[in-house]
Amino acid sequence: MTRKELVQALEARWGAKAKYLGMPSCDYELKCSAGTFIIDRDGVIRDLEGREVSAEELLREEDLAPDGETAPSEPGELPAEGYAVELPLAGHTTVSLRNLVNMLASKERLLISAFDLPRPLMETSLAEELGQRSFADMKAFQVFWAESQSGCCHGLKLDFENQTLTMKLLKDNPMPDEMAAFRDLAVCMTEYAKKLKHSTFKPAQEENPKYAMRTWLLRLGMNGDAFKLARKVLLARLAGSAAFRTPADEEKHKARLLAKKQKPCEVDGDVC
Known part of the structure:
Protein backbone atom coordinates (compact mmCIF):
# COMPACT_ATOMS: atom_id res chain seq x y z
CA MET A 1 0.00 0.00 0.00
CA THR A 2 1.39 3.40 -0.98
CA ARG A 3 1.35 6.34 1.43
CA LYS A 4 -1.46 7.95 -0.56
CA GLU A 5 -3.56 4.79 -0.27
CA LEU A 6 -2.77 4.55 3.45
CA VAL A 7 -3.90 8.13 4.06
CA GLN A 8 -7.10 7.53 2.09
CA ALA A 9 -7.81 4.36 4.09
CA LEU A 10 -7.29 6.18 7.40
CA GLU A 11 -9.56 9.02 6.27
CA ALA A 12 -12.22 6.48 5.35
CA ARG A 13 -11.85 4.57 8.65
CA TRP A 14 -12.14 7.64 10.88
CA GLY A 15 -14.27 9.92 8.74
CA ALA A 16 -11.69 12.70 9.00
CA LYS A 17 -9.64 14.59 6.42
CA ALA A 18 -5.86 14.42 6.72
CA LYS A 19 -3.94 17.70 6.39
CA TYR A 20 -0.81 17.90 4.24
CA LEU A 21 1.86 19.81 6.19
CA GLY A 22 4.04 20.63 3.18
CA MET A 23 7.80 21.11 3.03
CA PRO A 24 10.22 20.29 4.48
CA SER A 25 8.57 17.35 6.29
CA CYS A 26 6.01 16.38 3.60
CA ASP A 27 4.02 14.81 6.47
CA TYR A 28 0.28 14.31 6.75
CA GLU A 29 -1.55 15.07 10.00
CA LEU A 30 -4.73 13.17 10.85
CA LYS A 31 -6.92 14.37 13.71
CA CYS A 32 -9.64 11.89 14.64
CA SER A 33 -11.48 10.51 17.66
CA ALA A 34 -8.57 8.11 18.33
CA GLY A 35 -6.10 11.00 18.61
CA THR A 36 -3.75 12.98 16.40
CA PHE A 37 -1.30 11.11 14.18
CA ILE A 38 1.50 12.03 11.79
CA ILE A 39 2.15 10.00 8.63
CA ASP A 40 5.66 10.70 7.36
CA ARG A 41 6.97 10.49 3.80
CA ASP A 42 7.83 6.80 4.29
CA GLY A 43 4.31 5.97 5.46
CA VAL A 44 5.34 5.54 9.11
CA ILE A 45 2.60 6.58 11.57
CA ARG A 46 3.41 8.22 14.91
CA ASP A 47 1.34 9.80 17.65
CA LEU A 48 2.13 13.25 19.06
CA GLU A 49 4.53 11.72 21.59
CA GLY A 50 6.58 10.20 18.78
CA ARG A 51 5.52 6.61 19.38
CA GLU A 52 5.16 4.53 16.25
CA VAL A 53 1.68 3.16 15.57
CA SER A 54 1.05 0.31 13.14
CA ALA A 55 -1.36 0.98 10.29
CA GLU A 56 -3.22 -2.25 11.04
CA GLU A 57 -3.73 -1.21 14.66
CA LEU A 58 -5.05 2.22 13.74
CA LEU A 59 -7.33 0.89 11.01
CA ARG A 60 -8.85 -1.69 13.35
CA GLU A 61 -8.90 0.38 16.55
CA GLU A 62 -12.24 1.00 18.27
CA ASP A 63 -13.25 4.45 19.47
CA LEU A 64 -12.16 4.82 23.10
CA ALA A 65 -13.53 6.97 25.86
CA PRO A 66 -11.05 9.24 27.74
CA ASP A 67 -10.55 6.69 30.51
CA GLY A 68 -9.55 4.00 28.02
CA GLU A 69 -12.85 2.16 28.21
CA THR A 70 -14.79 1.43 25.05
CA ALA A 71 -17.09 4.35 24.36
CA PRO A 72 -20.79 3.59 24.76
CA SER A 73 -22.79 3.22 21.57
CA GLU A 74 -24.67 6.25 20.40
CA PRO A 75 -28.38 5.90 19.67
CA GLY A 76 -28.85 4.20 16.33
CA GLU A 77 -25.19 3.22 16.04
CA LEU A 78 -24.53 0.15 13.93
CA PRO A 79 -22.74 -2.94 15.32
CA ALA A 80 -18.94 -2.88 15.41
CA GLU A 81 -18.43 -5.52 12.70
CA GLY A 82 -18.04 -4.33 9.14
CA ARG A 237 -13.10 -9.53 -8.36
CA LEU A 238 -15.54 -9.21 -11.26
CA ALA A 239 -15.49 -11.46 -14.31
CA GLY A 240 -15.57 -10.21 -17.89
CA SER A 241 -14.08 -7.32 -19.82
CA ALA A 242 -14.18 -3.72 -18.65
CA ALA A 243 -13.72 -2.40 -22.19
CA PHE A 244 -16.26 -4.45 -24.18
CA ARG A 245 -19.79 -5.43 -23.28
CA THR A 246 -19.79 -8.67 -25.29
CA PRO A 247 -17.13 -10.96 -26.84
CA ALA A 248 -18.61 -10.07 -30.23
CA ASP A 249 -17.87 -6.38 -29.61
CA GLU A 250 -14.30 -7.24 -28.69
CA GLU A 251 -13.83 -9.36 -31.83
CA LYS A 252 -15.20 -6.55 -34.02
CA HIS A 253 -12.74 -4.15 -32.45
CA LYS A 254 -9.83 -6.53 -33.06
CA ALA A 255 -10.92 -7.01 -36.66
CA ARG A 256 -11.01 -3.25 -37.25
CA LEU A 257 -7.52 -2.84 -35.81
CA LEU A 258 -6.19 -5.71 -37.91
CA ALA A 259 -7.76 -4.32 -41.07
CA LYS A 260 -6.30 -0.90 -40.35
CA LYS A 261 -2.87 -2.43 -39.77
CA GLN A 262 -2.97 -4.44 -42.99
CA LYS A 263 -4.31 -1.62 -45.18
CA PRO A 264 -1.48 -0.28 -47.38
CA CYS A 265 -0.71 3.39 -47.01
CA GLU A 266 -0.42 5.76 -49.93
CA VAL A 267 1.87 8.74 -50.53
CA ASP A 268 0.99 10.92 -53.52
CA GLY A 269 -0.96 8.05 -55.05
CA ASP A 270 1.86 5.51 -54.68
CA VAL A 271 1.62 2.54 -52.33
CA CYS A 272 4.14 2.73 -49.48
Missing part, protein backbone atom coordinates in the same frame (compact mmCIF):
# COMPACT_ATOMS: atom_id res chain seq x y z
CA TYR A 83 -17.50 -0.74 8.10
CA ALA A 84 -20.05 2.08 8.11
CA VAL A 85 -20.12 5.41 6.28
CA GLU A 86 -22.38 8.01 7.91
CA LEU A 87 -23.61 10.87 5.72
CA PRO A 88 -26.10 13.70 6.24
CA LEU A 89 -29.72 13.00 5.36
CA ALA A 90 -30.24 16.70 4.70
CA GLY A 91 -30.87 17.49 1.05
CA HIS A 92 -32.59 14.18 0.35
CA THR A 93 -36.20 13.87 -0.79
CA THR A 94 -38.56 10.94 -1.18
CA VAL A 95 -37.39 10.77 -4.82
CA SER A 96 -33.67 10.67 -3.99
CA LEU A 97 -34.15 8.02 -1.28
CA ARG A 98 -36.17 5.92 -3.71
CA ASN A 99 -33.34 6.33 -6.23
CA LEU A 100 -30.78 5.18 -3.66
CA VAL A 101 -32.82 2.10 -2.73
CA ASN A 102 -33.26 1.22 -6.41
CA MET A 103 -29.52 1.56 -7.04
CA LEU A 104 -28.58 -0.68 -4.12
CA ALA A 105 -31.11 -3.32 -5.14
CA SER A 106 -30.31 -3.16 -8.86
CA LYS A 107 -26.58 -3.54 -8.25
CA GLU A 108 -27.04 -6.18 -5.54
CA ARG A 109 -25.10 -8.95 -7.32
CA LEU A 110 -22.36 -6.62 -8.54
CA LEU A 111 -21.73 -5.32 -5.02
CA ILE A 112 -21.76 -8.81 -3.50
CA SER A 113 -19.10 -9.94 -5.99
CA ALA A 114 -17.04 -6.74 -5.87
CA PHE A 115 -16.66 -6.78 -2.08
CA ASP A 116 -17.05 -10.55 -1.57
CA LEU A 117 -20.02 -10.01 0.74
CA PRO A 118 -21.85 -12.79 2.60
CA ARG A 119 -25.24 -11.16 1.96
CA PRO A 120 -26.72 -8.28 -0.05
CA LEU A 121 -26.81 -4.71 1.23
CA MET A 122 -30.42 -4.48 0.08
CA GLU A 123 -33.02 -7.17 -0.57
CA THR A 124 -34.74 -6.70 -3.92
CA SER A 125 -38.13 -7.21 -2.26
CA LEU A 126 -37.85 -3.78 -0.62
CA ALA A 127 -37.23 -2.04 -3.94
CA GLU A 128 -40.13 -3.96 -5.51
CA GLU A 129 -42.45 -2.91 -2.69
CA LEU A 130 -41.22 0.67 -2.90
CA GLY A 131 -41.96 0.73 -6.63
CA GLN A 132 -45.64 0.13 -5.90
CA ARG A 133 -45.94 3.08 -3.55
CA SER A 134 -46.11 6.87 -3.86
CA PHE A 135 -45.47 9.38 -1.09
CA ALA A 136 -46.95 12.80 -0.51
CA ASP A 137 -44.05 13.88 1.69
CA MET A 138 -41.04 12.69 3.68
CA LYS A 139 -43.21 11.85 6.68
CA ALA A 140 -45.14 9.34 4.59
CA PHE A 141 -41.86 7.82 3.38
CA GLN A 142 -40.64 7.62 6.98
CA VAL A 143 -43.74 5.63 7.97
CA PHE A 144 -43.21 3.25 5.04
CA TRP A 145 -39.55 2.81 5.93
CA ALA A 146 -40.29 2.01 9.56
CA GLU A 147 -42.92 -0.56 8.61
CA SER A 148 -41.24 -2.22 5.64
CA GLN A 149 -37.46 -2.21 5.87
CA SER A 150 -36.92 -4.51 8.86
CA GLY A 151 -34.87 -7.49 7.72
CA CYS A 152 -34.79 -6.27 4.11
CA CYS A 153 -32.19 -3.54 4.24
CA HIS A 154 -29.00 -4.65 5.93
CA GLY A 155 -26.68 -2.07 4.41
CA LEU A 156 -28.70 1.16 4.56
CA LYS A 157 -29.86 2.88 7.74
CA LEU A 158 -31.99 6.02 7.65
CA ASP A 159 -32.13 7.87 10.96
CA PHE A 160 -34.81 10.51 10.50
CA GLU A 161 -34.52 11.74 14.09
CA ASN A 162 -30.80 12.48 13.88
CA GLN A 163 -30.93 13.25 10.14
CA THR A 164 -28.24 10.76 9.13
CA LEU A 165 -27.92 8.22 6.35
CA THR A 166 -25.57 5.32 6.99
CA MET A 167 -24.34 2.81 4.44
CA LYS A 168 -22.64 -0.27 5.78
CA LEU A 169 -20.15 -2.66 4.23
CA LEU A 170 -21.39 -6.01 5.50
CA LYS A 171 -18.04 -7.69 5.84
CA ASP A 172 -15.93 -8.44 8.89
CA ASN A 173 -12.38 -7.08 8.83
CA PRO A 174 -12.48 -5.40 5.41
CA MET A 175 -9.16 -4.36 3.93
CA PRO A 176 -8.19 -0.67 4.05
CA ASP A 177 -8.50 -0.25 0.30
CA GLU A 178 -11.97 -1.82 0.42
CA MET A 179 -13.06 0.66 3.09
CA ALA A 180 -11.72 3.59 1.09
CA ALA A 181 -13.45 2.34 -2.07
CA PHE A 182 -16.72 1.79 -0.23
CA ARG A 183 -16.65 5.29 1.22
CA ASP A 184 -16.07 6.80 -2.23
CA LEU A 185 -18.89 4.68 -3.64
CA ALA A 186 -21.31 5.61 -0.84
CA VAL A 187 -20.67 9.34 -1.26
CA CYS A 188 -21.04 9.21 -5.04
CA MET A 189 -24.18 7.08 -4.88
CA THR A 190 -25.95 9.45 -2.50
CA GLU A 191 -25.00 12.49 -4.57
CA TYR A 192 -26.11 10.82 -7.79
CA ALA A 193 -29.40 9.80 -6.15
CA LYS A 194 -30.11 13.48 -5.48
CA LYS A 195 -29.54 14.39 -9.14
CA LEU A 196 -31.72 11.67 -10.66
CA LYS A 197 -35.26 12.78 -11.43
CA HIS A 198 -36.57 9.23 -11.61
CA SER A 199 -35.37 5.65 -11.33
CA THR A 200 -36.78 2.14 -11.31
CA PHE A 201 -35.54 -1.14 -9.92
CA LYS A 202 -33.83 -3.05 -12.73
CA PRO A 203 -31.22 -5.77 -12.07
CA ALA A 204 -27.86 -5.10 -13.73
CA GLN A 205 -26.95 -7.22 -16.75
CA GLU A 206 -24.99 -10.31 -15.72
CA GLU A 207 -23.35 -11.34 -19.00
CA ASN A 208 -20.37 -9.07 -18.29
CA PRO A 209 -20.23 -7.91 -14.65
CA LYS A 210 -16.97 -5.99 -15.04
CA TYR A 211 -18.35 -3.90 -17.91
CA ALA A 212 -21.61 -3.27 -16.03
CA MET A 213 -19.71 -2.07 -12.96
CA ARG A 214 -17.34 0.15 -14.96
CA THR A 215 -20.13 1.92 -16.86
CA TRP A 216 -22.09 2.41 -13.63
CA LEU A 217 -19.08 3.93 -11.86
CA LEU A 218 -18.63 6.37 -14.74
CA ARG A 219 -22.29 7.40 -14.48
CA LEU A 220 -21.75 8.04 -10.77
CA GLY A 221 -18.87 10.36 -11.63
CA MET A 222 -16.15 8.03 -10.35
CA ASN A 223 -13.70 8.79 -13.15
CA GLY A 224 -10.27 10.37 -13.15
CA ASP A 225 -7.25 9.85 -10.89
CA ALA A 226 -9.18 10.69 -7.71
CA PHE A 227 -11.14 7.43 -8.01
CA LYS A 228 -8.45 5.26 -9.59
CA LEU A 229 -7.96 3.12 -6.48
CA ALA A 230 -11.71 2.76 -5.91
CA ARG A 231 -12.28 1.60 -9.50
CA LYS A 232 -9.43 -0.89 -9.19
CA VAL A 233 -10.90 -2.39 -6.02
CA LEU A 234 -14.47 -2.49 -7.34
CA LEU A 235 -13.49 -4.20 -10.60
CA ALA A 236 -10.83 -6.61 -9.30
Whole structure:
Protein backbone atom coordinates (compact mmCIF):
# COMPACT_ATOMS: atom_id res chain seq x y z
CA MET A 1 0.00 0.00 0.00
CA THR A 2 1.39 3.40 -0.98
CA ARG A 3 1.35 6.34 1.43
CA LYS A 4 -1.46 7.95 -0.56
CA GLU A 5 -3.56 4.79 -0.27
CA LEU A 6 -2.77 4.55 3.45
CA VAL A 7 -3.90 8.13 4.06
CA GLN A 8 -7.10 7.53 2.09
CA ALA A 9 -7.81 4.36 4.09
CA LEU A 10 -7.29 6.18 7.40
CA GLU A 11 -9.56 9.02 6.27
CA ALA A 12 -12.22 6.48 5.35
CA ARG A 13 -11.85 4.57 8.65
CA TRP A 14 -12.14 7.64 10.88
CA GLY A 15 -14.27 9.92 8.74
CA ALA A 16 -11.69 12.70 9.00
CA LYS A 17 -9.64 14.59 6.42
CA ALA A 18 -5.86 14.42 6.72
CA LYS A 19 -3.94 17.70 6.39
CA TYR A 20 -0.81 17.90 4.24
CA LEU A 21 1.86 19.81 6.19
CA GLY A 22 4.04 20.63 3.18
CA MET A 23 7.80 21.11 3.03
CA PRO A 24 10.22 20.29 4.48
CA SER A 25 8.57 17.35 6.29
CA CYS A 26 6.01 16.38 3.60
CA ASP A 27 4.02 14.81 6.47
CA TYR A 28 0.28 14.31 6.75
CA GLU A 29 -1.55 15.07 10.00
CA LEU A 30 -4.73 13.17 10.85
CA LYS A 31 -6.92 14.37 13.71
CA CYS A 32 -9.64 11.89 14.64
CA SER A 33 -11.48 10.51 17.66
CA ALA A 34 -8.57 8.11 18.33
CA GLY A 35 -6.10 11.00 18.61
CA THR A 36 -3.75 12.98 16.40
CA PHE A 37 -1.30 11.11 14.18
CA ILE A 38 1.50 12.03 11.79
CA ILE A 39 2.15 10.00 8.63
CA ASP A 40 5.66 10.70 7.36
CA ARG A 41 6.97 10.49 3.80
CA ASP A 42 7.83 6.80 4.29
CA GLY A 43 4.31 5.97 5.46
CA VAL A 44 5.34 5.54 9.11
CA ILE A 45 2.60 6.58 11.57
CA ARG A 46 3.41 8.22 14.91
CA ASP A 47 1.34 9.80 17.65
CA LEU A 48 2.13 13.25 19.06
CA GLU A 49 4.53 11.72 21.59
CA GLY A 50 6.58 10.20 18.78
CA ARG A 51 5.52 6.61 19.38
CA GLU A 52 5.16 4.53 16.25
CA VAL A 53 1.68 3.16 15.57
CA SER A 54 1.05 0.31 13.14
CA ALA A 55 -1.36 0.98 10.29
CA GLU A 56 -3.22 -2.25 11.04
CA GLU A 57 -3.73 -1.21 14.66
CA LEU A 58 -5.05 2.22 13.74
CA LEU A 59 -7.33 0.89 11.01
CA ARG A 60 -8.85 -1.69 13.35
CA GLU A 61 -8.90 0.38 16.55
CA GLU A 62 -12.24 1.00 18.27
CA ASP A 63 -13.25 4.45 19.47
CA LEU A 64 -12.16 4.82 23.10
CA ALA A 65 -13.53 6.97 25.86
CA PRO A 66 -11.05 9.24 27.74
CA ASP A 67 -10.55 6.69 30.51
CA GLY A 68 -9.55 4.00 28.02
CA GLU A 69 -12.85 2.16 28.21
CA THR A 70 -14.79 1.43 25.05
CA ALA A 71 -17.09 4.35 24.36
CA PRO A 72 -20.79 3.59 24.76
CA SER A 73 -22.79 3.22 21.57
CA GLU A 74 -24.67 6.25 20.40
CA PRO A 75 -28.38 5.90 19.67
CA GLY A 76 -28.85 4.20 16.33
CA GLU A 77 -25.19 3.22 16.04
CA LEU A 78 -24.53 0.15 13.93
CA PRO A 79 -22.74 -2.94 15.32
CA ALA A 80 -18.94 -2.88 15.41
CA GLU A 81 -18.43 -5.52 12.70
CA GLY A 82 -18.04 -4.33 9.14
CA TYR A 83 -17.50 -0.74 8.10
CA ALA A 84 -20.05 2.08 8.11
CA VAL A 85 -20.12 5.41 6.28
CA GLU A 86 -22.38 8.01 7.91
CA LEU A 87 -23.61 10.87 5.72
CA PRO A 88 -26.10 13.70 6.24
CA LEU A 89 -29.72 13.00 5.36
CA ALA A 90 -30.24 16.70 4.70
CA GLY A 91 -30.87 17.49 1.05
CA HIS A 92 -32.59 14.18 0.35
CA THR A 93 -36.20 13.87 -0.79
CA THR A 94 -38.56 10.94 -1.18
CA VAL A 95 -37.39 10.77 -4.82
CA SER A 96 -33.67 10.67 -3.99
CA LEU A 97 -34.15 8.02 -1.28
CA ARG A 98 -36.17 5.92 -3.71
CA ASN A 99 -33.34 6.33 -6.23
CA LEU A 100 -30.78 5.18 -3.66
CA VAL A 101 -32.82 2.10 -2.73
CA ASN A 102 -33.26 1.22 -6.41
CA MET A 103 -29.52 1.56 -7.04
CA LEU A 104 -28.58 -0.68 -4.12
CA ALA A 105 -31.11 -3.32 -5.14
CA SER A 106 -30.31 -3.16 -8.86
CA LYS A 107 -26.58 -3.54 -8.25
CA GLU A 108 -27.04 -6.18 -5.54
CA ARG A 109 -25.10 -8.95 -7.32
CA LEU A 110 -22.36 -6.62 -8.54
CA LEU A 111 -21.73 -5.32 -5.02
CA ILE A 112 -21.76 -8.81 -3.50
CA SER A 113 -19.10 -9.94 -5.99
CA ALA A 114 -17.04 -6.74 -5.87
CA PHE A 115 -16.66 -6.78 -2.08
CA ASP A 116 -17.05 -10.55 -1.57
CA LEU A 117 -20.02 -10.01 0.74
CA PRO A 118 -21.85 -12.79 2.60
CA ARG A 119 -25.24 -11.16 1.96
CA PRO A 120 -26.72 -8.28 -0.05
CA LEU A 121 -26.81 -4.71 1.23
CA MET A 122 -30.42 -4.48 0.08
CA GLU A 123 -33.02 -7.17 -0.57
CA THR A 124 -34.74 -6.70 -3.92
CA SER A 125 -38.13 -7.21 -2.26
CA LEU A 126 -37.85 -3.78 -0.62
CA ALA A 127 -37.23 -2.04 -3.94
CA GLU A 128 -40.13 -3.96 -5.51
CA GLU A 129 -42.45 -2.91 -2.69
CA LEU A 130 -41.22 0.67 -2.90
CA GLY A 131 -41.96 0.73 -6.63
CA GLN A 132 -45.64 0.13 -5.90
CA ARG A 133 -45.94 3.08 -3.55
CA SER A 134 -46.11 6.87 -3.86
CA PHE A 135 -45.47 9.38 -1.09
CA ALA A 136 -46.95 12.80 -0.51
CA ASP A 137 -44.05 13.88 1.69
CA MET A 138 -41.04 12.69 3.68
CA LYS A 139 -43.21 11.85 6.68
CA ALA A 140 -45.14 9.34 4.59
CA PHE A 141 -41.86 7.82 3.38
CA GLN A 142 -40.64 7.62 6.98
CA VAL A 143 -43.74 5.63 7.97
CA PHE A 144 -43.21 3.25 5.04
CA TRP A 145 -39.55 2.81 5.93
CA ALA A 146 -40.29 2.01 9.56
CA GLU A 147 -42.92 -0.56 8.61
CA SER A 148 -41.24 -2.22 5.64
CA GLN A 149 -37.46 -2.21 5.87
CA SER A 150 -36.92 -4.51 8.86
CA GLY A 151 -34.87 -7.49 7.72
CA CYS A 152 -34.79 -6.27 4.11
CA CYS A 153 -32.19 -3.54 4.24
CA HIS A 154 -29.00 -4.65 5.93
CA GLY A 155 -26.68 -2.07 4.41
CA LEU A 156 -28.70 1.16 4.56
CA LYS A 157 -29.86 2.88 7.74
CA LEU A 158 -31.99 6.02 7.65
CA ASP A 159 -32.13 7.87 10.96
CA PHE A 160 -34.81 10.51 10.50
CA GLU A 161 -34.52 11.74 14.09
CA ASN A 162 -30.80 12.48 13.88
CA GLN A 163 -30.93 13.25 10.14
CA THR A 164 -28.24 10.76 9.13
CA LEU A 165 -27.92 8.22 6.35
CA THR A 166 -25.57 5.32 6.99
CA MET A 167 -24.34 2.81 4.44
CA LYS A 168 -22.64 -0.27 5.78
CA LEU A 169 -20.15 -2.66 4.23
CA LEU A 170 -21.39 -6.01 5.50
CA LYS A 171 -18.04 -7.69 5.84
CA ASP A 172 -15.93 -8.44 8.89
CA ASN A 173 -12.38 -7.08 8.83
CA PRO A 174 -12.48 -5.40 5.41
CA MET A 175 -9.16 -4.36 3.93
CA PRO A 176 -8.19 -0.67 4.05
CA ASP A 177 -8.50 -0.25 0.30
CA GLU A 178 -11.97 -1.82 0.42
CA MET A 179 -13.06 0.66 3.09
CA ALA A 180 -11.72 3.59 1.09
CA ALA A 181 -13.45 2.34 -2.07
CA PHE A 182 -16.72 1.79 -0.23
CA ARG A 183 -16.65 5.29 1.22
CA ASP A 184 -16.07 6.80 -2.23
CA LEU A 185 -18.89 4.68 -3.64
CA ALA A 186 -21.31 5.61 -0.84
CA VAL A 187 -20.67 9.34 -1.26
CA CYS A 188 -21.04 9.21 -5.04
CA MET A 189 -24.18 7.08 -4.88
CA THR A 190 -25.95 9.45 -2.50
CA GLU A 191 -25.00 12.49 -4.57
CA TYR A 192 -26.11 10.82 -7.79
CA ALA A 193 -29.40 9.80 -6.15
CA LYS A 194 -30.11 13.48 -5.48
CA LYS A 195 -29.54 14.39 -9.14
CA LEU A 196 -31.72 11.67 -10.66
CA LYS A 197 -35.26 12.78 -11.43
CA HIS A 198 -36.57 9.23 -11.61
CA SER A 199 -35.37 5.65 -11.33
CA THR A 200 -36.78 2.14 -11.31
CA PHE A 201 -35.54 -1.14 -9.92
CA LYS A 202 -33.83 -3.05 -12.73
CA PRO A 203 -31.22 -5.77 -12.07
CA ALA A 204 -27.86 -5.10 -13.73
CA GLN A 205 -26.95 -7.22 -16.75
CA GLU A 206 -24.99 -10.31 -15.72
CA GLU A 207 -23.35 -11.34 -19.00
CA ASN A 208 -20.37 -9.07 -18.29
CA PRO A 209 -20.23 -7.91 -14.65
CA LYS A 210 -16.97 -5.99 -15.04
CA TYR A 211 -18.35 -3.90 -17.91
CA ALA A 212 -21.61 -3.27 -16.03
CA MET A 213 -19.71 -2.07 -12.96
CA ARG A 214 -17.34 0.15 -14.96
CA THR A 215 -20.13 1.92 -16.86
CA TRP A 216 -22.09 2.41 -13.63
CA LEU A 217 -19.08 3.93 -11.86
CA LEU A 218 -18.63 6.37 -14.74
CA ARG A 219 -22.29 7.40 -14.48
CA LEU A 220 -21.75 8.04 -10.77
CA GLY A 221 -18.87 10.36 -11.63
CA MET A 222 -16.15 8.03 -10.35
CA ASN A 223 -13.70 8.79 -13.15
CA GLY A 224 -10.27 10.37 -13.15
CA ASP A 225 -7.25 9.85 -10.89
CA ALA A 226 -9.18 10.69 -7.71
CA PHE A 227 -11.14 7.43 -8.01
CA LYS A 228 -8.45 5.26 -9.59
CA LEU A 229 -7.96 3.12 -6.48
CA ALA A 230 -11.71 2.76 -5.91
CA ARG A 231 -12.28 1.60 -9.50
CA LYS A 232 -9.43 -0.89 -9.19
CA VAL A 233 -10.90 -2.39 -6.02
CA LEU A 234 -14.47 -2.49 -7.34
CA LEU A 235 -13.49 -4.20 -10.60
CA ALA A 236 -10.83 -6.61 -9.30
CA ARG A 237 -13.10 -9.53 -8.36
CA LEU A 238 -15.54 -9.21 -11.26
CA ALA A 239 -15.49 -11.46 -14.31
CA GLY A 240 -15.57 -10.21 -17.89
CA SER A 241 -14.08 -7.32 -19.82
CA ALA A 242 -14.18 -3.72 -18.65
CA ALA A 243 -13.72 -2.40 -22.19
CA PHE A 244 -16.26 -4.45 -24.18
CA ARG A 245 -19.79 -5.43 -23.28
CA THR A 246 -19.79 -8.67 -25.29
CA PRO A 247 -17.13 -10.96 -26.84
CA ALA A 248 -18.61 -10.07 -30.23
CA ASP A 249 -17.87 -6.38 -29.61
CA GLU A 250 -14.30 -7.24 -28.69
CA GLU A 251 -13.83 -9.36 -31.83
CA LYS A 252 -15.20 -6.55 -34.02
CA HIS A 253 -12.74 -4.15 -32.45
CA LYS A 254 -9.83 -6.53 -33.06
CA ALA A 255 -10.92 -7.01 -36.66
CA ARG A 256 -11.01 -3.25 -37.25
CA LEU A 257 -7.52 -2.84 -35.81
CA LEU A 258 -6.19 -5.71 -37.91
CA ALA A 259 -7.76 -4.32 -41.07
CA LYS A 260 -6.30 -0.90 -40.35
CA LYS A 261 -2.87 -2.43 -39.77
CA GLN A 262 -2.97 -4.44 -42.99
CA LYS A 263 -4.31 -1.62 -45.18
CA PRO A 264 -1.48 -0.28 -47.38
CA CYS A 265 -0.71 3.39 -47.01
CA GLU A 266 -0.42 5.76 -49.93
CA VAL A 267 1.87 8.74 -50.53
CA ASP A 268 0.99 10.92 -53.52
CA GLY A 269 -0.96 8.05 -55.05
CA ASP A 270 1.86 5.51 -54.68
CA VAL A 271 1.62 2.54 -52.33
CA CYS A 272 4.14 2.73 -49.48
